[in-house]
Amino acid sequence: MTALDDLTLEHVWEVLEAVPDPEIPVVSIRELGILRDVRRGTNETLEIVVTPTYSGCPAMYQIAEDIGAALNAAGFTKYRIETVLAPAWTTDWMTKAAREKLKQYGIAPPMGNCGSNEHAPQERPLRFVPRIVDKPACPRCGSLHTERLAQFGSTACKALYRCMDCREPFDYFKPY
Numbered sequence: 001m002t003a004l005d006d007l008t009l010e011h012v013w014e015v016l017e018a019v020p021d022p023e024i025p026v027v028s029i030r031e032l033g034i035l036r037d038v039r040r041g042t043n044e045t046l047e048i049v050v051t052p053t054y055s056g057c058p059a060m061y062q063i064a065e066d067i068g069a070a071l072n073a074a075g076f077t078k079y080r081i082e083t084v085l086a087p088a089w090t091t092d093w094m095t096k097a098a099r100e101k102l103k104q105y106g107i108a109p110p111m112g113n114c115g116s117n118e119h120a121p122q123e124r125p126l127r128f129v130p131r132i133v134d135k136p137a138c139p140r141c142g143s144l145h146t147e148r149l150a151q152f153g154s155t156a157c158k159a160l161y162r163c164m165d166c167r168e169p170f171d172y173f174k175p176y
């Protein structure tokens with residue numbers, strides 16, 4: 001039984017870094033900001049804190065299963081997965097690398113930020129500024145000449161758009 005020292009917790013972060021998002025396999029749950037914390041619980045139990053991209057996200061079951069499988073493969077058997085809904089996940093938690101990968105995958109990354117990543121979510125000032133740019137650029141050709149086909153794309157997190165220039169439909173990861 002390994003003691004859960006800081007080095008071990010760091011190793012767990014690395015192990016979970018490899019767990020992909022079930023819906024967008026090119027990005028990890030850590031890059032998406034779904035993986036919130038890895039900490040020491042009581043009786044040397046690992047506590048994995050996750051926040052789903054939206055409440056009732058069906059992918060959450062898959063994510064919990066994948067986390068469990070990754071931990072087991074790395075030799076960790078005593079763990080607990082805690083789902084935290086507040087503060088709610090926001091697209092601001094996505095890393096820059098994740099946004100770039102989304103784009104390469106053909107999904108337009110969320111535009112704009114509700115706040116800065118430098119601040120903890122609860123410190124984020126409320127802003128009621130209307131969004132000026134409301135059309136995502138085509139992830140393939142970069143054209144801003146796009147139109148929305150549907151409010152919901154392949155999942156509720158995404159909207160379906162089409163590029164008027166290359167005529168290709170694409171998913172847009174809605175910021176929230």
Ligand SMILES: [Zn+2]
Nearest residue numbers: 138141163166
């Ligand atoms: Zn295009």
